Amino acid sequence: MSASKVLIVTAVEAEHEAVQRGLDHHCGFDVIAGGVGLAEAAASTAIALTKDSYTAVVSAGIAGGFRAQTELGSIVVASEIWGADLGAETNEGFYDLEKLNLGCSRYQCDPLLTDKLCTSIAERGLKAQTGAILTTAAVTGTAKTAENLAVRVPEAKAEAMEGFGVAVSAQKFDVPVFEIRSISNFVGPRDRDNWKIKEALAVLEQASNGLQEVF
Template identity: 45%
Template sequence: MTGLLVVTAVPAEAEAVRAGLPDADMVVVPVGVGPAVAGAATARLLALAEAAGRPYQGVVSAGVAGGFAGAVAVGGTVLGTRSVAADLGAESPAGFIPVDELGMPPELLGGGVAIAADPDLLATLQSNLPEATVGAVLTVSTVTGTARSTEELRRRHPDAVAEAMEGYGVGVAAAHAGLPFVELRTVSNPIGPRDRDAWRMREALAALTTAAAALA
């Protein structure tokens, strides 16, 4: 049996995680950007490990995220209570309709529009990262870039503290494999009007290295 599978979007995030991991029994893999490629790649990694007789014990979606102002500061660490497919649904004259309210059978939703973190894994990370902000992490295919869309996300998901692009896809893969899952993020920028110059990627990656040590 192998330890945790830690998946990131890009190599820089994977390198930051590896720098903080004291346990060589963990596998860290950059799988790509967005929920579709992240979910597909994670599912393949889990299937290959199981077929080889070395299944993983759990899955972590890790990396950099945007944080909601007032919930978490730039450079802060976030632990996801659940990973939410925030833009999966339909538009209507009355506003956005989440996919689980469109009348589709639950079995077609891959575990629902939110994948809950494993309570034991989350509790362990909370114990090891007492300063981390805990709340929902939104998975989006289009990064939020206006004040209006930011407020709309806040209204629909009042427990959300951050947004990223892979967590829900990774969580679905873990759920289908019957494995514990959690999302770990560090914040590079506030969610809102897009200002690339305000991003603090170096600080977020350094925080990710520090936070990764908690995975032990």
């Protein structure tokens, strides 16, 4: 992708600061803390895209990882960004927007750039992989919900709350969208005492340094 400016959207200020440190305030990137949740992320991204021109948008931050798929302190680069709870529950199971003929609940990320980004991050000594990252309105807090999500989306590697909102806005402006997540905890029963937030932010900082080689 030709050099211009890339918009990076985090949820909270701690993520914003970690990404900025990793980029060393490189002039080719604008980093914003867009707020927590799909709606805040979508609105903040759309506002930013009306104010300047960007060659790509990246949703970045920490996240929960699916235990069988990821490790704490690793990085997931999205191959797809899913709005995982957009749809309807039925007696036959969950119907997503596609099955309901109501729209799109997932966005495909450019596979060549996704692989390049994953490689760039791995070259910094981090464990990195590609896979689906789910966006949910509420963070999963039970083993049963985690199991249901893993069964419904076997390719899911991580769960966060903003990526799909960022993706919706980016697609409306016809700008490629990506997502990277540093794994701070496992998806499932809420156990904040064992979350590795400080460590995940340090990994996010390292991973962000790799963005400069891709965009």
